[in-house]
Amino acid sequence: MLEKIKRIGVLTSGGDAPGMNAAIRAVVRSCAYYDIECLGVYRGYQGLIEGDFEVLNARSVRNIINKGGTFLKSARSKEFRTPEGRAKAALKLKEAAVDALIVIGGDGTFTGAIFLEKEHGIPVVGIPGTIDNDINGTDYTIGYDTALNTVVDAIDKIRDTASSHDRLFLVEVMGRDAGDIALNAGIGAGAEEILIPEEDMGIERMMDSLEKSRKTGKTSSIIVVAEGEKSGKNIFELAEFIGENLEGYDIRVSVLGHIQRGGAPSCYDRVLASKLGVGAVEAILRGENRVMVGITNKIVTSVDFATAIQGSKPMDKELRRVLTITTV
Amino acid sequence: MLEKIKRIGVLTSGGDAPGMNAAIRAVVRSCAYYDIECLGVYRGYQGLIEGDFEVLNARSVRNIINKGGTFLKSARSKEFRTPEGRAKAALKLKEAAVDALIVIGGDGTFTGAIFLEKEHGIPVVGIPGTIDNDINGTDYTIGYDTALNTVVDAIDKIRDTASSHDRLFLVEVMGRDAGDIALNAGIGAGAEEILIPEEDMGIERMMDSLEKSRKTGKTSSIIVVAEGEKSGKNIFELAEFIGENLEGYDIRVSVLGHIQRGGAPSCYDRVLASKLGVGAVEAILRGENRVMVGITNKIVTSVDFATAIQGSKPMDKELRRVLTITTV
């Protein structure tokens, strides 16, 4: 197989994540190392359909390893969700003599790649790049570690003001389907409670806990709420509910929002992205297809796209236990 | 006067600001330097009423110069707004043999001090500590410079994702009455538009500008909106309005919120707080009363409380002009 690969395309798709640039850089440099030409595709699958390509060499990716976002840009493409759209994209790839495609993103990105490969036979390999860490078959996704540090840094700031005023803060963090960010950043930030989508802990339990804290004289608290948590209330309703049912708390809400997606990637994310970028090119050279390269127990591994996108990861019960014990 | 001052009280009141701890430290150390006893008052005017005091010495304030928030805590006190509340506070101060009081905060804080002095003859000196920079008689308030850096850092992160997705972001920053944060941080962050409370720029003008940008192919933009801006719409309504009236923009909203109040103070704020803390103690020793110490053209100066709290600062028109020119 190795001798047949002359040109590899690379794109980023879905929500951007810190470290995507480091992953692109590693893909480009690995291509240069193995004497393969690398074609950058702008704006994800939409750019694929439009033939928005540029040849990238080792120098094209200088000084980007520390930059947030993705210089290849990302975009949603309705057209690519249709067979016609994907046919156009495949045509553009064939015209550009692209032998295989590396896609960096999340489960939506991989789903698109599966269709492209199935319908048009273009070999595809994926790299998990999303802050949500909601992909199976990899311990960590690129951007997740950085997002955790951003959240913890933001909550450290909020705690300064919470402590100064003896206030209760509800802080909403990202994670529509997965509570990984909420659970880890919440423990890291020393939050007193964490509400996550994987479990319905019952608002009653939280109210009891707050009531108990208040009785011990502790009225400044941080509650981390994942945006998809199951209480059935959004964070502002939750704040109102607590305010109406508990006396003695001065309650504030903070929605961290999009700052969680940006910023210079952490060292871990840069190194992970570098490993997976090299791993993706080498997977193609080994003839692998329809796989995502991920990290498992510190080793770069490949898993079927089908495995990567199926269902959701289970909640880390041990972390839940650590939270309970350390907020005694 | 100097020989009569044996004990000085110090409190923080109103919204907390980074650098308040550095100011307290400088007050405490200056007292020690001049052989005066320093009494820390917890939880602002409420703690004054309750006699929540603690003697502070030079070692009490070690390793706090770099901490956000205020270790003396702050609180709102309804009781202190009544003559009866202030009488209680005055009694506590007399019982504790406090000869003068230093209050760190904003205009509400100074207003309280004016009443306390007028009704009970307790000498008071103020230090401007608020992120809003909305106090007359000082070029800068403690916490303002740090808040600017926090905002700029947050918008840098948002720009990563804005650029990656060609999105338009509306970012709300603090400043109910003053657009200083919005104007300075907006220019610092390279925002394309800034909406501030001091002027009604007209949404039409902004829409024209966005329309023009879009025609030049620029669809990723940052618009900074001060929380009190005069368009008559809140930021979510504004986003909806733009979305309904302009095609081609993918719009997102980010409300920075309370992260702007916390964090390690910048070097500027630490030095300013140190200068003003020394200045406040020395103002008392010179027999000054009902004044705020501030910084004007790099010199520590005193102004009457009446001047400090009157009206609002005018908008910096030169900065407005710089924005117009640099977003050409």
Next chain:
Amino acid sequence: MLEKIKRIGVLTSGGDAPGMNAAIRAVVRSCAYYDIECLGVYRGYQGLIEGDFEVLNARSVRNIINKGGTFLKSARSKEFRTPEGRAKAALKLKEAAVDALIVIGGDGTFTGAIFLEKEHGIPVVGIPGTIDNDINGTDYTIGYDTALNTVVDAIDKIRDTASSHDRLFLVEVMGRDAGDIALNAGIGAGAEEILIPEEDMGIERMMDSLEKSRKTGKTSSIIVVAEGEKSGKNIFELAEFIGENLEGYDIRVSVLGHIQRGGAPSCYDRVLASKLGVGAVEAILRGENRVMVGITNKIVTSVDFATAIQGSKPMDKELRRVLTITTV
């Protein structure tokens, strides 16, 4: 065993590392959770000898999870290296009715604990806290991830000036025996070369590589040097050697030094410290002794002290390969 443990001592020893406070917090909170009294020992083994103890409860460790350093302080103790010193320490522990001791630190710390247990029968459990990541039996030590981010952030700054001036920078990072920091932070920072103690790569190879880079017009470069690297030259001699043997390079040296030990811990280090703090207390409750709790494949595990301190970890050859490929 469980019913016999009424009181646990905890100390930090050796070089401090970000996250030690988070580990102490988790130990204290776990003790509170299991209704055990926790005794903090100040200044490591020296404080043990002097009986410098304080009872810690859940509130003693509020708001420290985000602080660098160790509030229990650390110190070197010559006296503890003697049987007499350890006898004094054991006596103090018995007087204070301490049933078991948790020690947080590196291999020197664990070696001390082994002697204490062997000579005086005091159960000991260790937690790996060192920025060097040079302990066997755990994938990561507390503080290592933070140090990597600190180094990468510093080199990002240096790269700004290196690029502006087309300069070659030699940057010395910590790691006397292990090149983990140099290798990971070097890849993360996009360094062109990394010199580490585990291998003598030969200065010739580096000189060839620099010569080659220069020919392609690239004269701004970062070379990361671990403090213990095997070239036989210190970093200033190395700079001089390169300057004398290669034309066209403007060379500068930067020794990062002690900033690598401090700073707010990363989210990863805070979570790891929380897990291991809980794990250490539970190991004692299970009757374990002479073990270190570590993290292996994301699971908290125990290993014999003997294993933890033996020899050095092998270099990560895969990372070396990733470096070679991505600096093509």
Next chain:
Amino acid sequence: MLEKIKRIGVLTSGGDAPGMNAAIRAVVRSCAYYDIECLGVYRGYQGLIEGDFEVLNARSVRNIINKGGTFLKSARSKEFRTPEGRAKAALKLKEAAVDALIVIGGDGTFTGAIFLEKEHGIPVVGIPGTIDNDINGTDYTIGYDTALNTVVDAIDKIRDTASSHDRLFLVEVMGRDAGDIALNAGIGAGAEEILIPEEDMGIERMMDSLEKSRKTGKTSSIIVVAEGEKSGKNIFELAEFIGENLEGYDIRVSVLGHIQRGGAPSCYDRVLASKLGVGAVEAILRGENRVMVGITNKIVTSVDFATAIQGSKPMDKELRRVLTITTV
């Protein structure tokens, strides 16, 4: 004059400083606003001699306001110090139809500009960009505020480890001729002593002070040393001297070095650079020549180059006093 200016050149020279990119951006945008063409000169005066030019438009400077360093690069040029070198440069400027030149840098940069104007009649305006804040005629230079924050952040980290180990740290910061960085960052970081080039405080006084501290039980301290301080000893000799003459101190040295030059500029530096960039273009349009635009009492002003580069700023005696009082 206004109608005669059709093309303005801009270059950065001397040591790079955070905010230089923001200044270039403002120059380029101001040119666009006034319908003038802007020519970027790479690598300072050396690039001027070589004609290393590129036309810059408003889009050329997108997304650089937050980047450290200078994308136009800087370089030292021996050739430009000769009349022949400057004649070559002048010729290149005339060939490129450049009507006036804006130079961003420090006193060496302005000295070069004075010669170029005197010998060849090319109008020149300067912008002060240097972390040292050692230019007359401006309250602040671009990059200085950022450097202060970088230093304070580094010393905060060092203090974590200093406190944990009860160590005395000597920290060397930049400032060969001016102690502004040492004095401000030292106060900001809560240093116990600050040694600066403007005064010979006498090592004896410092030794007395350390001796006194030690007697009060305080053995962890930070001493900030400007690289040009007048004790006659370099920082390593100083450490040795203290170690030999004072018992009870565990002494460490940290040289902060080049990290002080890099990093994302602070908000203040970005806004200052924006103002001065606009100011420089407008100064040219008003027909000014041989001047530097600076900031005095928050107003953009022009001063003769001769004034800007003469002698050194006096030490801020008030800050020295604040230091003495707050380290009581």
